[in-house]
Amino acid sequence: MLTMPTRYNWLKLQQFCQQVFQKAGVPAGSAAIVAESLIQADLRGVDSHGVVRTPIYLKRVEKNMIDPFAEVEIVSESNATILIDGHNNFGAVIGMNALTLALGKAEQNGAAIVGVKGSNHFGTGAYYAMKAIERDMILLVMSNASQTMPPTGGVRPFIGTNPLAVGVPSNEELPYILDMATSVVARGKIIVSAQKGEDIPFGWAIDKEGNPTTDAQAALEGSVLPLGGAKGYGISMFIDILSGVLTGAGFGKYVNNMYENWNEPQNVGHLFIAVDIKRFLPVEHFKARMDQYIREIKREPKAPGVEEILIPGEIEHRRTVERKKNGIELPVQVVKELDAIGRSYGVSLAEAACQNYSNEESA
Structure with missing residues (x-):
């Protein structure tokens, strides 16, 4: 019996996903964004937000629960704020629109807040934080999600594992990238x-x-x-308030589950806050201070058995380096699902397998 490969070249796997989305009728630019967001999650070791999501994304397009042709609309705007309606396009596509608007307005005015309604699952917050860091911007991004957590003291799910991400650039040291759910996991x-x-x-x-x-x-x-009991519950609530209640998106039980609700769009809400560093300090001066801050943290005395003090995002960076070199390992079930999807669209998953490429191509 032929054994299917389970380790894949990251670039070829990204191309596979992009081609599949395009074959499913998704515009090329949107397919590229969605595929990149999935692969970036896998590279960083956040496998729960990686290519494992491809089947459900495709199914929601097929069932008209995602509209890949929807135009993202600016509903209202001021000097410091924008509210956009994604009109049920892919979450990553809407998220990239929101990020672009936030960074542009922050460059003009020093800071910007962009609220989003009418969205879907938008991937990892780190995906947007890393792009902001490339522009020498600080970014805080949050999103609500469908019901998976009870309020503290409750039994029934009411709020989501609403994620929060923060990205801060540095110079010689790795950037600070916090990307966390408000649940234990x-x-x-x-x-x-x-x-x-x-x-x-x-x-x-x-x-x-x-x-x-x-x-x-x-x-x-x-x-x-919830992470930390009542504290995680409280943080999840404020993310739901800012991402959902404030923006006009769904909140609490009104954010629909993408795996279970096939009658209504998700109506997820997000909030992007961008800060232009140079309005406070010269960028290189700020980055030098960040380097100093990180180095001093890493030089702190270590507890028994601890070899190294790490900063948020450092483990994920190391995983990215390793997986770019050695490939992304996928569970057998995920491989079977992707292979079946690829066959249905005439796109070969096997061509992305690591053994088909040299180490140079996999790097």
């Missing part, structure tokens, strides 16, 4: 564990009766737990 990791047939750690989730569970499937039927 992103629900996507539980989905991946369920697909692999693996248990999850105790303390990640409760079942539908409110009992702690290590069964990934029972966790998916129940609720993910």
